[in-house]
Amino acid sequence: MSTNDPRKQPQASGSGYGEIRASLDVDKLERYLEKNLKGVMLPLAVKQFKFGQSNPTYFLTDANNKRYVLRKKPSGILLSKTAHQVEREYTVLHALQQYNRRSSTPASKRVPVPEPYLLCEDTSVIGTPFYVMQFLDGRIFEDARLLELSPKDREECWLASIHALTALSSVDPVEIGLKSFGPPQAYFPRQLRAFTKIAQAQGATRDVDTNEPVQQIPYYDEMQRWFQTHLPDESRIGRRIVHGDYKLDNLVFHPTENRVIGMLDWELSTLGSPLADFANLTQPWSINPEYLPREGIFRENVRAFKDLTTNAVTGSGNGGESCAPVQLELLEKEYCKRMNLGYPLKDIVFVRSWMLFRTSIISQGIAARAARRQASSANAAQYSTSVELFGELARKVIVDAGENSDSLKESQGDAKL
Numbered sequence: 001m002s003t004n005d006p007r008k009q010p011q012a013s014g015s016g017y018g019e020i021r022a023s024l025d026v027d028k029l030e031r032y033l034e035k036n037l038k039g040v041m042l043p044l045a046v047k048q049f050k051f052g053q054s055n056p057t058y059f060l061t062d063a064n065n066k067r068y069v070l071r072k073k074p075s076g077i078l079l080s081k082t083a084h085q086v087e088r089e090y091t092v093l094h095a096l097q098q099y100n101r102r103s104s105t106p107a108s109k110r111v112p113v114p115e116p117y118l119l120c121e122d123t124s125v126i127g128t129p130f131y132v133m134q135f136l137d138g139r140i141f142e143d144a145r146l147l148e149l150s151p152k153d154r155e156e157c158w159l160a161s162i163h164a165l166t167a168l169s170s171v172d173p174v175e176i177g178l179k180s181f182g183p184p185q186a187y188f189p190r191q192l193r194a195f196t197k198i199a200q201a202q203g204a205t206r207d208v209d210t211n212e213p214v215q216q217i218p219y220y221d222e223m224q225r226w227f228q229t230h231l232p233d234e235s236r237i238g239r240r241i242v243h244g245d246y247k248l249d250n251l252v253f254h255p256t257e258n259r260v261i262g263m264l265d266w267e268l269s270t271l272g273s274p275l276a277d278f279a280n281l282t283q284p285w286s287i288n289p290e291y292l293p294r295e296g297i298f299r300e301n302v303r304a305f306k307d308l309t310t311n312a313v314t315g316s317g318n319g320g321e322s323c324a325p326v327q328l329e330l331l332e333k334e335y336c337k338r339m340n341l342g343y344p345l346k347d348i349v350f351v352r353s354w355m356l357f358r359t360s361i362i363s364q365g366i367a368a369r370a371a372r373r374q375a376s377s378a379n380a381a382q383y384s385t386s387v388e389l390f391g392e393l394a395r396k397v398i399v400d401a402g403e404n405s406d407s408l409k410e411s412q413g414d415a416k417l
Contacts, residue, residue: 017047017059023075024048024058025126032125036118037132039066055086055267059135067137069114072130088181089266090119090131092241095176096168111167112252112260136262138252144284144303146325151310154325156258161251161281162331164260166338169240169274178241178271186234187242187272188354192227199361202368214368215384217360217391222407226398227354232347234273237339244268246277278335279351285328286352286397297382298389349401357394363387 026046033040041063049057060068071086093116100110115134123129146154173181183190205214217223243250245268252262279286287304305324336343363386370383395408 016050018050020046020048020058023127024056024072028125029070032120032122033132036120037068040068041066055089060132067135068117068132069135070130070132072126073128075127085267086129086131087119087121088269090116090133092178092181092266092269093133094119095178096171096241099171099176109167109170111171112164112262114262114264136252138255138261140249140252142249144248144305144325145323151325153258155330157253158248158326158331159334160253160259161248162334163338164251164263165243165246165274165277165281166335168243168263169237169277169339171241173239173241173271181241181269182239182271184239186231187239187270187276188227188231188234188350190272191354191358192224195358195361196224198365202361202365205368205371207371208373212371214364214371215387217357217364218388219391219395219408223353223357223391223395226408227350227357230347230350230403232273232275232350236346237274237341239271240274242270242272242274243277244270246281247283248281273351274339275345275348275351276355278345279348279355282328282331283352283355285324285331286356287393288396288400291393291396293385293389298385302389349397349403353394353397356390356397360387360390360394363390 024046026044029046030042030044033044034042043063045061047059049059055071056074058070058072060070062068071089073086093113096111096113097115099105100113114136117132117134119129119131121129141157146157149157173179199217199220202214203216203220206212207214243263243266245265246263250264251260252264253259254261284303284305286306287302288306289304289308292299292302292304305328308322308324310324310327332345332348333343335341336345363383367383367387398408
């Protein structure tokens, strides 16, 4: 890795924390850990990570300055029975850690995950189930452009993200005891059924004050028909472990080497098609910057690398969007080589479009909760715009690939972004 000014290095994985926001009984926690966590030395200093997660996450430091991470379910009545399952996070991390420790697992095949230390399902301790895992001291890149790195380091870090993903996607879940970690049905039909029900329910929501309907997803019916008639053949790869939110800022890189030492935020993990994780990781290459609004939060925060070339420019002007950190072709070829798949990837248009379409549905859900005053109304306009933006970006993936039906082409009077 190139030597860089340490003041410009990305934040270490434990640096984004502050005072406790979600209630936590530290005394009860200390008593429990003293009995159940080998080597811990009281008292504990407890902070809460600042970045937003649906599962509250805490940074623990003991009297010997050993650091841990605790993740717990949110307190109170949960709206979803399937979300916030920290028990599942622990299960997959534990299984992968055991796999890594096998003498038969070569170093190149080990999946970089933090070591899980214990799972507590006793709600009398801190109110909800929780688990404690290893703290990983490294770099987390929040901006996929990696502007603080040299072109060589950018390429190496992006390739490292592919190497970590293919290590995960190459593991046979049955072999490591995860046969029942996900439903036996094919992944994308499951996704379509689940999110169709969600979209239908939240699409009927109206603002409690104005009675205005929540933002509708553009071309919803036409997109659904296209997805149903272009489902990928998942039998070619088989059921694998799907992280569910595999992206650059959920990876911890070694402090000085361009390699991944940990994957974070496993709450959406299941069994299914590993192509979903590849498409999610490389989503910026699904988006042409010309399709983004000319200004505003989405122009600033949504990364769009499609059809951009790479160069040595390090971010200045236009948000640094004049170049891509690496060419998609390089990443996809490396993925195909390691997964023993033909290049270019078959069905990738479907997967890229679906992942964007799913984001549109998720954004609509946030907008619907805001309309019911169950979420911050200050962000309602932002999420309404996001519904339309990501729905349109999903359609553009299909149209630009030349695989669209006439029903997905813009007609006169269609709204432009």
